[in-house]
Amino acid sequence: MQFTKSLKEYGILISFIVTCAILSIATPQFLSVANWTIIITQVSINALLAFGVTFVIITGGIDLSIGSIVAVTGVVAASLAQNGDYPVIVAVIGGLMAGLAFGLLNGFLVTKSKIAPFIVTLGTMTIGRGLALILSKGRPVSNLSDSFNFIGNGKIAGLPVPIIILIIVFIICSIALRKTIFGRYIYAIGGNEDAAWASGISVDKIKLAAYAICGALAGLAGILLTARINTGQPNSGMGFELDAIAAVVIGGTSTTGGRGTMIGTLIGVLLIGVINNGLDLMNVTSYYQQVIMGVIIIGAVLMDSWNQKTRN
Amino acid sequence: MQFTKSLKEYGILISFIVTCAILSIATPQFLSVANWTIIITQVSINALLAFGVTFVIITGGIDLSIGSIVAVTGVVAASLAQNGDYPVIVAVIGGLMAGLAFGLLNGFLVTKSKIAPFIVTLGTMTIGRGLALILSKGRPVSNLSDSFNFIGNGKIAGLPVPIIILIIVFIICSIALRKTIFGRYIYAIGGNEDAAWASGISVDKIKLAAYAICGALAGLAGILLTARINTGQPNSGMGFELDAIAAVVIGGTSTTGGRGTMIGTLIGVLLIGVINNGLDLMNVTSYYQQVIMGVIIIGAVLMDSWNQKTRN
Amino acid sequence: GPAEDDGKLVIGVTMLSMQNEFIVNVADEMQKKADEMGVKLITVDAERSALKQMEQVESFIAQGVDAIILNPCEVEASSPAVSRAIAAGIPIVNVNSETTAKPTAFVGSNDVESARIAMNYLAEKMNGKGNLVMIHGFMGQAAQIQREEGAKEILKAHPDMKLLAEQTGEWDRSKSMDLMQNWIQSYGDQIDAVFAHNDEMGMGAVKALQNAGMKDQVLVVSIDAIQDALQAVKKGELDATVFQNAREQGVAAVNTAVKLAQGQKTEEKILIPFQLVIKGNVDNFLK
C-alpha cells in the first residue's frame, strides 16, 4: 500500500504494537471494543490538529496557533449554536470559517513577510487566545443546541460521530498528501524550497494552502471539542499545539520538512492516546503518569530508530 | 563592537527602541529608573533560559524541557535551603547540579540515540514535571533560609542580585559564543553539521556541552525563581520554554541553526519584558494585552525584516 | 503617578486567572463596586503564576498605588508579594484565598471548607459507605491542595467510603471527561460517586457518565457554582455544587481596600461562608 510505503512508519508502528501488547497484559479492559471506541473518540481532536499541522511541518514550517484557534472557533461556534438560535450548519460553518481565517492569516504572513513561521504563529497564538477571551468575555459559552451536541456525542450506525469525522478527514488528508499534485508540491517545498520554486511551483500559494488547511482543521477540532463538552471555552486548547506536533514528530515527520506521512501521524496520535488511556486504566498516580509518559515517548522513538538502523 | 556586528540585530534593536519610545510617550512612569530596575529584574529568569537555549538553537536543536527543569531545580534547591539546614551554597550547587543532570541527559539522548531534539526534550519535559511533583509530593517547599531568599530579592551596591546575575551570565555567554573555539563550533555545527564533522570537530561533544549549559542555566533560573518567590513550586516554569524560545527567535536566531547572537536574545527578552510591563502600566485589559502582545511581536519582527530588505 | 489621577484613589488588583469564570465574576463585582465608589482599579491577570503575581505587586508598589487587592495564586509562593507590599507601607487585601504571610486584611473563605461541605454532602447521600473517585485540579496549585485536604479529612471520618482512584483533570472539562470515560472502563459499576475539585471538571464527569448511560447511578459533586453548574443542578444532572459568593467577596474586598487606603481601621478577617447548592435551593443562586 502507498500509505505505508516509507520504512519510517513501520518502526513507530512496531513501537505502537509493543506498547499496546504491554498495556493489554497489564490491564484486561484495555483490548475491549468499548475501550478502543473511547480511545479513538478521545484522540479525535488531537488527530484533526495533527493531520493539519502535518502539512505545515512537511513544508518546513510550524503552526503554534492551533490551540488558540481551537479556543476561538469553539467560542464562535458556541455563540452561533447557543439556544438553537441558528441551524447547526451555521455554527459549523462559522467555526470552520474562523479557523480558515486564522490559517489564511498565518499563511499570508509566512509567505509575504518572510518572518519565521515560529514567530508568526506564536504571535497569532497569543492574538487568538486574547480574541477568544474578548469574544466570550472570559466566560464559557453554554446552553448549546442538541443538534450541535450531537456532533460531539452522537452516534451514527453505532459509531460515535467524532470517530466518523476522524476517519473521513484521515482518508482525505492521506489522499491529498500522497496522491495529489498538491501533496507532491508540499514534499518538494519542504525538501528544497528553492529547487521547487525553480521548477515552476508556486511556493507561496502551496504554503498558504497548507496553513489554511491547518487552520480549517483546527477549526473543525474546535467545533468537535465544543460539541463534546457542550460549551465554548475560551481557555480550551491550551498546549494542544504541543501535543499535536509531538504526535506528528513521533510519527516520523521531520521537523525540518520534506519527509512524513499521515499514517505516521495517526499512529503518533494513537500512541499518545493509548498511553494516556492505559495509565488511567492502571490507575497510576498522576505524578508518575507524567514520568512514564515521557519515558515511553522517548522509548518508542528510540525503538523506531534502532529498527531503522538494523534494517540498514 | 563585535557583539553588534551582524545586521540582523540592528533590525530588532530598532524595533525595540521604537517600542520603548511609544511606551514612554504613552505612560510617563515607563522611563523611570525604578521601572527599569523592575523590568530587568523581571526578565532575568527568562533571560537565563533564553541564553542557554540560544546555544542549543544555534546548533540546530531545541530544548523544550527548560520550563520543567526550572521546576525540578526549584524543588531541589528549596529542599536544601529549607529551615537553613545547609549553607546556602549547598542549595545553589544542588540546584545547578540537578539542571546540569537534565541537560546532560538531553544531550546524551540527542547525540547518542539520534532522536529528534524536539522529541527528546518533550519527553524530558514531561519527566521533569513529574519528578518535580514526586520530589515535592505536590506541595510547595517553603520556609527557606534568608540567605537563599537574598539571591532573589537582595541588593548588592544598590543593584538587585538577579540583575547582577543576568549581567554576569550574559557577558560569559556572549564571550563563549563569539570569542571561543566552543562558540565557533556551535555555529559550525548548526550551519552545516556534515561540514563540521568532516573538518574534524567532535560534533557530539559540542552538542552535549550545549545542552548541558542550557540545563545548568535553567537550573540557575530555577534557583532564582525559587529565591524570588521564596518557595519551591513544583508547578512553576510551565510554558517558560516557549517564552525563552520566542525571545531567542525574535532576537534573530534562526530555528534551523547556524545563526544568532546573545545580544539579539537579550534584546528579544527585553522586548517581551517591556511590552508586558508597558501594557500593565497602561492598564490595558488582560484580554486585549494578549492581542496587542501578539501584534507587537509580529510587528517588531516585520520591521526588522523590512529593515534588512531595504538595506540590501 | 497614578495617585494623581483626578485625585481618585487608585487600587492595584492582581487576579489569579482571568480565564476562570469564578475569578472573572469576582473581578467584575470589584469593578462595579469601584465605579460606584469612584475609585480607579488597575486590574491585571497573573495567569496562575506566583512569580508574575509578585512582579505585578512590585510594579504596583513602584507606581505608588494607594492599596492592593491580591487574589493569590499560591499559599506560599504568593507570600513574598504580600510581605513586599506591607514592607512598602501599602495596605494589601487578600481576596478569595489565603497566603502564609499575613496581609493587612483578608476577605474570602477557606478553600478547605468548600471540600468539606462537598464531601459531607456525599457522605450523607451515600450513608457513609461506597466507592468514589476524585478528580483533582492542577497538581500542586493552592486550590487543588486545599480541596484535596478537605476531602481527605472527611474521608478519614468515614472509613467505609473508599477512594477508588484519583487523578488530575487539570481544571479542564474535556480532560476530566476523558478521565471519567477511562475510569468507567476500568471500574464500571463500582463507582458510586465523583468528587471534582471544580465545576468544569464536574461537568465533564457528568457528560461522560451521561454518554455511558450511568448518570442515574452515580453522584457527582463539585465546587464553584458557575452558571453552567447551577443549570445542571437545576436539571438534576449535577447533584450538588458549592457556592462561593463572588459578589460579596468582590464588594467586601473593594470596601476594605478603600477604607485602608483612607487610613481607616477594618476587620482583619472578613469571612464569607460557602453554601451548598442542591436542586432544592438552586433557584436562589441562579441569575
Next chain:
Amino acid sequence: MPLLQISQISKSFSGIKVLENISFDLKSGEVHALMGENGAGKSTLMKILMGLLKADTGSIHLEGEDITKMDVQETLKKGIAMIHQEILMVPELSIAQNIFLGKETSTFSFLKEKHINQQTQELFDNIGLTLNPKTKMKDLSIAQMQMVEIVKAISNEAKIIIMDEPTSALSDKEVAKLFKIIKDLKSRNVAIVYISHKMDEIFQIADRITVLRDGNYIGTKTVKELNNKTLITMMVGREIDSIYPESHAEIGETILEVKDLTSRGKFENINFELKEGEVLGLAGLVGAGRTEVARVIAGLDKFNSGKIILEGAELKLKSPKDAIANKIGYVSEDRKALGFIPDLSVNENLTLASLPIYANGAFPVKNREESVGNHMVKDLKIKTNGLTQSVGSLSGGNQQKVVIGKVLLTSPKVIILDEPTRGIDIGAKFEIYKLIRTLSQNGIAIIMISSELPEVLGMSDRIVVLSEGKQTAILSGKEATQENIMHYAIH
C-alpha cells in the same frame, strides 16, 4: 612500502554493493588519478579512506599503521585531507573561519581571529587568489567556494590530499592555479589522489591512473601506458571515437531575442539572438556574469532594463513558473541548491516541473509518471536502483542527469544549460552531447554555458563572450578559437 595501502575494500548501501574488493596504493610525491564513470564508487572509496564512511570489509594502512577504523578526526590528524566533491562548507561562517575550522589558532581556547584572517590572506596571496578572508561563504559563487575548498585542504599541511573533482566548477584560469599548487605539493613529497572527469587534466598531471567501473577494480597503469582512447575504453568498457558529435540541425527562425538586457551591478547591455535548432555558447571567466544572465532569462531574477523577446512577443517573467510556461527551461549550475529535491525519488524529481501533464485533474497518474520516468532513465542512462531511489543518494553525475531530465520533460523550446556536464563522466558527457544534438535537430534552441572551452567550441554554433558583465564579442565559424575567446574574455 607505499605511503598508503588500501586492500580489499567492500561497501554496500542498503544491500546494494557499490564497492567490491577494491585495492589501491599511493606513493609519496605522486599524483594518482582515480577514474571511472559516475557512480563507479570513487567518492565512496575516498570517503572510506577519510573515515567519513565505514567499509564493510577490507583494510587501510598508512605507513604500515592500520587506520581502517579511524574517524575523520583521527585521519585528519594523521595527515590526510580531502577536497570534497559536494562543497562541504559552513555558509554562515567567513572564508577564513571555514578554512581554519577544526584547527583554529587560540590562546586558552579564545579565538585569534586576526591571526586566521592573516594566514588566509597569505595563503591567498601565495596562489594569487583575490578574495577577502572575511567574506561569508554563502556570498561566494560556486567557483569561488571550490577554490576555498582547495585552499582549505592544502592548508592542512597533509601528507595525502584527496581531490574529488576539484575543478568541476572552475574555469581554465583557476585550473592553472590548481595545477601550480599540485606541482608545488609534489615537490614537497605530498601524495595526491586526483578524481576528475576532465581527460586532458589527467594527462597533464597524473603519474598513475586507477580505474573503477561499477564498484569493481579494473586496473592501475602509469600515465605513459595510456592515451585518451585506451583510458576511455578502460572506464566505459567500449570505445568512443569523437567526443563531440556532428551537428545535423537546421537552423531556423529567431526564437529568442535579448535586447540591451541590464541588471545593475551584475551585467549590462547584453544583446543576442537565438534561433531554432541553434546552440549558442556563453563563454567567459568565472564571475563574468554568465549565470546571472541565464537566471534572468529563466525568470529567477529581476532585471532593470532591456527586453527579452520570445517569438516576437516581449516576455514579462515574474518567476520561473512563467518561464517554464513560456517553454524556457533552465538547468542550474548549482544542482544541489536549485536542481533537485534530495528526499524525493528519481521519478518524482523527473516529473516535478511538468506534473500536471501526467495527472488526471489533481491526481498524478502513477503509470503515466512511471512510463515517462522509465524513458528518461533509459534515454539519459541514469544509473539508479530504480525509479523510487531518492535522488539524494545518487552519485553526483546521475543527479545532474535527473535535473536535465526534469527540464526536458517540460518540453521546452529554449533550454539554458548552465555547466551541464559539471561532474559528469566521459561516457555520460557524450550522451549529453548527443542529446543536445537531438534536441537541436528537433528545433529546440539551446544556450550553453560552460567553463570548459573545448566543450563550448565543440558544441556551439555561435559563442557570446562576456567579460565582467559586459558582452565583448559574438564569435562564429573560424573566429571561434580558444585564443580568440580568451582574448575577449580578459578584455
